Amino acid sequence: MSDATPILHMLSPQKHMSPFDVNMAADAGYKVIVPYINVTQEEVTGLVQDAIFSRPPEYGANTGVFVGGKDAILALDFLEAARKALVPPFQLSVLADPAGSFTTAAAMVACVERALKFKFGRDWKGTKVAVFGATGVVGFASSIIAALEGADVQLVAHRGLDRVVKSAQVSKERFGVDLQAVAGETDAQKAEIIANAEVIFAAAAAGVQVLSKQHLASANKLLVVADVNAVPPAGVEGMDLFMDGTPLPDSNVLGVGPLAIGDIKYKTESGLFKQMIGSKEPLSLDFRHAFTLARQLVA
Numbered sequence: 001m002s003d004a005t006p007i008l009h010m011l012s013p014q015k016h017m018s019p020f021d022v023n024m025a026a027d028a029g030y031k032v033i034v035p036y037i038n039v040t041q042e043e044v045t046g047l048v049q050d051a052i053f054s055r056p057p058e059y060g061a062n063t064g065v066f067v068g069g070k071d072a073i074l075a076l077d078f079l080e081a082a083r084k085a086l087v088p089p090f091q092l093s094v095l096a097d098p099a100g101s102f103t104t105a106a107a108m109v110a111c112v113e114r115a116l117k118f119k120f121g122r123d124w125k126g127t128k129v130a131v132f133g134a135t136g137v138v139g140f141a142s143s144i145i146a147a148l149e150g151a152d153v154q155l156v157a158h159r160g161l162d163r164v165v166k167s168a169q170v171s172k173e174r175f176g177v178d179l180q181a182v183a184g185e186t187d188a189q190k191a192e193i194i195a196n197a198e199v200i201f202a203a204a205a206a207g208v209q210v211l212s213k214q215h216l217a218s219a220n221k222l223l224v225v226a227d228v229n230a231v232p233p234a235g236v237e238g239m240d241l242f243m244d245g246t247p248l249p250d251s252n253v254l255g256v257g258p259l260a261i262g263d264i265k266y267k268t269e270s271g272l273f274k275q276m277i278g279s280k281e282p283l284s285l286d287f288r289h290a291f292t293l294a295r296q297l298v299a
């Protein structure tokens with residue numbers, strides 16, 4: 001690490017920069033943190049170039065840009081715009097983690113992977129995954145991470161297929177993965193999806209129970225279910241907050257709860273900030289890098 005002061009410019013397309021992410025950045029070691037709100041994609045180039053040209057090139061790796069917000073695609077577009085704005089040797093590091101979703105998704109997939117590996121001797125190749133809350137940022141990122149590892153992923157629509165189909169198209173265009181959009185609005189549709197799933201990611205909105213005990217009764221092949229919702233009621237009935245690869249009550253299905261995931265999420269986000277501060281080379285980090293780190297953290 002150089003003796004340059006670590007500075008982080010935090011960009012949000014929304015009205016607020018997340019206090020959670022500001023705290024995480026400070027605790028990871030950034031000494032100067034500046035939030036920018038209501039940022040548009042067109043403004044990213046100017047902001048990044050303003051930041052790089054004010055410091056000598058060897059300070060570049062100690063200058064960071066964080067992309068927040070609540071939209072995964074927009075965050076990836078900001079990240080790309082920031083990367084393209086660099087003028088070597090004047091550079092900086094960039095991390096995208098909108099609404100904490102990339103690090104949360106990475107943590108969830110890594111925790112489930114550990115349970116699959118150690119309890120069932122399985123990996124993601126050909127594993128059938130159903131994602132509830134698929135239009136959300138956590139659902140989106142976790143679908144792509146699992147699909148990139150070879151899982152056979154279904155995006156479950158809870159109110160109309162259109163947006164889920166669009167999500168699958170975007171994922172194909174950007175990441176080359178084939179995700180299947182399925183309707184999961186009625187109990188009968190849910191039962192069929194659950195009956196075929198080996199892994200379920202419950203990533204619906206806070207305080208929404210997407211899977212009841214009754215739904216899970218149709219889970220003939222289900223090995224592991226993960227739930228990121230920490231706000232009662234649990235996203236999956238019977239899920240304990242700290243569950244980490246132990247069976248759900250009266251079931252053989254293993255549960256991974258929101259605070260087990262949250263612990264790895266926290267360490268992953270902190271670790272990515274520390275990688276940026278400690279790196280000699282400028283970094284560009286998204287959910288794929290988050291997953292690499294989360295995997296190491298759960299090992």
Ligand SMILES: NC(=O)c1ccc[n+]([C@@H]2O[C@H](COP(=O)([O-])OP(=O)(O)OC[C@H]3O[C@@H](n4cnc5c(N)ncnc54)[C@H](OP(=O)(O)O)[C@@H]3O)[C@@H](O)[C@H]2O)c1
Pocket residue numbers: 099100101104132133134135136137138139158159203204205206207208210228229230258259261262263265
């Ligand atoms: N444990 C952790 O460390 C951690 C960290 C961050 C977030 N989280 C949690 O992760 C979850 C997802 O967060 P997010 O930021 O991705 O949320 P989000 O972007 O608001 O997405 C929420 C998803 O839930 C769906 N949904 C809403 N009501 C539903 C219902 N009644 N039935 C089925 N699906 C429903 C939404 O569908 P529509 O698009 O149709 O509305 C959307 O797909 C939340 O519970 C959040 O609290 C956990």
